[in-house]
Amino acid sequence: MTITPAGSAQALAAALRHDDPSALGALLDNLPADGPALVPMVVLAKAHRSLDLLLARGFSPNETRVDRLAGLHLVDDAKMVRTLVAAGGDVNLASPSGTPLHLAAANAGPPVLKALLDAGADPNATHEGPVTNFTPLEIACELGRTLAVKALLARPPAPATCFFLTAGFVTRKGKKPLAVLDLLLSAFGADLEPVVGYDFLLHIASKAGSLEGVELLIKHGAAVDRPDREGRTAAFLAIHAAFGGLAPRPEHVEVFRRLAAAGANLDQRCGQVTPRELARQHRVALS
Structure with missing residues (x-):
């Protein structure tokens, strides 16, 4: 300079x-x-x-x-x-990098975030850049900044945003994403009503074979036997996906077993077959 x-x-x-x-x-x-x-x-x-x-x-x-x-x-x-x-x-001044709350979500601590929110910063403002369209909460979640996530959850977003944000983490692995998911489920609950065209959170995690996601959803009280619009339960989706491809998927078998251990009704008919019958067909033992 x-x-x-x-x-x-x-x-x-x-x-x-x-x-x-x-x-x-x-x-x-x-x-x-x-x-x-x-x-x-x-x-x-x-x-x-x-x-x-x-x-x-x-x-x-x-x-x-x-x-x-x-x-x-x-x-x-x-x-x-x-x-x-x-x-x-x-506090809502736009820039190519977002509003002050966007940058604080990425860089600052909870006291700064609280001060901005108390001063009227918009927690639902979206980034004005050409590539991203994230809210401050979404930025904090993506970066795994759990303290920032906690601070921003003081102003929860609209229900649809809550669902999409949480759904994006139920299939992820790693310490930080799972810590973020735990916070989101604590704030929004495990049985968020899905947006039209999407599955329940437990169904998404089960179909993806995400044992960590299923564990957290069960921990936060997800209803294990709720059928989707086609009458399929999470247990059915897990065991069906385990043997529905070219090769068996052991991670889906583990999800199926975890749901069974959580009390899922394996005799709930999904179309012409029950989850238990599918498990027997493929010699899946339940402990």
């Missing part, structure tokens, strides 16, 4: 590093009009007293850098959120 007169860049960096409003104030009159956006710089430096000075001097809390990010997009301090908002900062 080059700022004239010579040495101003170093002096500015030192003023922000030490949060010295007197030193910063002495530099303001000499900084060029086309210099860097100072409010975002002060926010990144976490220089509270310097931020107070800039706002008192009439600097806009919505001042943006060349990448269109303002202080609220970059903030990692709840007190600074409140300071910027009190001065007129827009």
Whole structure:
């Protein structure tokens, strides 16, 4: 970064590093009009007293850098959120990287997320970029940021979004995705009403052979015998998928056994056959 007169860049960096409003104030009159956006710089430096000075001097809390990010997009301090908002900062200011809540979902801690939500940040805002269309909660879930997920679940989304978001995690593996799924099921329940054209969550996990997903759904009280629109139970879908392809799928057999252990009715007829009859045909033993 080059700022004239010579040495101003170093002096500015030192003023922000030490949060010295007197030193910063002495530099303001000499900084060029086309210099860097100072409010975002002060926010990144976490220089509270310097931020107070800039706002008192009439600097806009919505001042943006060349990448269109303002202080609220970059903030990692709840007190600074409140300071910027009190001065007129827009908590829903759009940018190529999303709103402040989008960036906080990816980078900040729960206190910042709470401060933004309390100030009116829209938890259902979608990213304006050309590739993604995620809400802040979806971003936190995708990144496996469980503390951020907890904070954002204080403002739950619409039912359809709840279903799609949770359905996207019932077939995933790994510590972080399963931790996210556990949080979503705690917030929304395991028996979310599916969107038209989709299966119940337990049916999705069973058909995919996701034992981890089935375990969590059972833990959160999923109804194990509820039939889908075609009269098929989760146990039927699991055992049917286990032997419905070119080769047996042992993961689906394990899901079938887990559902049986959870009390699934294996004699509930699905079309012309029951899950128990299918299991016997393929010599699947139940412990």
